[in-house]
Amino acid sequence: DAGITQSPRHKVTETGTPVTLRCHQTENHRYMYWYRQDPGHGLRLIHYSYGVKDTDKGEVSDGYSVSRSKTEDFLLTLESATSSQTSVYFCAISGHGDIFSGANVLTFGAGSRLTVL
């Protein structure tokens, strides 16, 4: 999607190897998120960031870490990938706003499909 790019788009790796997924935005939005999507589970929040160096855990954060050293980049790292982390990973950004304005809209990237063998 324009303004938000994910890399790599596809990756195959082996169990035990480290993996880093990158999300880059050009919208200067403060809020960034990493979700994973699996059949039967919908989208589940892994980690999110509310500013440079400000991050917090989501509902499925075990086995993942994140970093945000610049406003435009949010990295998701799997320190030692496992087969259960095979998934499609979506990054999202939010311009934020008051809860009545509808500005709490997430814009998603195109996704990164990760396969852990």
Next chain:
Amino acid sequence: GQSLEQPSEVTAVEGAIVQINCTYQTSGFYGLSWYQQHDGGAPTFLSYNALDGLEETGRFSSFLSRSDSYGYLLLQELQMKDSASYFCAVLLNSGYSTLTFGKGTMLLVSP
């Protein structure tokens, strides 16, 4: 824990009207959103309700009843291109815009 329930699949024909329901049980609630996702694509925002009532955006409308912890997405004049998955999502934290999503409803529109 957080729980959002929506039907797994709905089928309809072109030109028809379909309603996708969403019930939720969450520890916080600031609003209900709907997202559309075509196969292999990214989810895209459709609508958001913070207050009770109906919000209309073209062929799509969304309804919220906070007292019933219930909302729905109404799609009118269905087109083949509406075949997609639809997710309801609860805004849990107004400070960080964190959304909790339902598992999604696959809508199949046939000719």
